[in-house]
Amino acid sequence: MSHAAPAATAHYTSMGLDSRKMGFWAFIGSECLLFGSLISTYLVYQGRSVSGPTPSEILNIPVTSISTFDLLMSSLWMVLALAAVQRGDMKWAKVWLLGVAIGGAIFIGFQIYEFSSFVREGLTLQANLFGCTFFILTGTHGAHVTVGVLWMLTLWYRAMRGKLGPEHAMTVEIAGLYWHFVDVVWIVIFTLVYLLHK
């Protein structure tokens, strides 16, 4: 057999939980604190910039709504990829995994477009408090999406080479946990930064 047997890689705790999944949930917990601190910083300094551009002058809600919908759909494709891997349907698993990667790449494309148009309009990291906190918060999220895209492409490449099968469902599930976490963080950012701006 070319793959590592699951029994050789899966370690279960005394509670009967997969240790990799438990470790990853602990990591996601730590990520909550990271994004909590960045969102807090953004909110604390919201409306305290002494010069423009301000959020109401510069934020493009229609464009960001489309990228939000794209990220939401990529979460659906992620769970469909996991379901396909679990039932051994590797043809559809490859399709959905590539879909997630493309969905994430499109989101990053929207973010690059948004950032570059903001810079052209005078909003930079140094411009004001809004620029500094906005770019750090959304940029950190974008970096997480980029890592997720690379992760999905790695899984897709393994699937294409026949090195990903139902015995690796936990590997895909953990990647999915990461992807969905990135999605829920964006749900919060979209509401607090884009829709509830001052």
Place this chain on the structure above:
Amino acid sequence: MQETHAAEHPHPTAATYIRVAVILTILTVIEVGVFYVPVFHPVLAPVLLSLSAVKFAIVVMFYMHLKMDSRFFTLLFGGPLLLAAVVMLGLLFLFGVFAFEH
């Protein structure tokens, strides 16, 4: 592997995942719609925060499988999430974000 573990439960079906996606899409459309309708502006913050919280919970429960997984994973996630929320509210109070404007 034939060994079974107490914390392993079946995940939702593809049909459930698609139904969840439809609900999330509808909630997102409502969020953006509420933003553009002036009559909702006095209650914009509570409405949008509620919708966002519902979307957050749906993704975590169904897509991240916390609804059917071990309660311990909920604790691992919910504990730091609660801590982050408390720290956030504390900072907002400390910096006077909730203070009334004169």
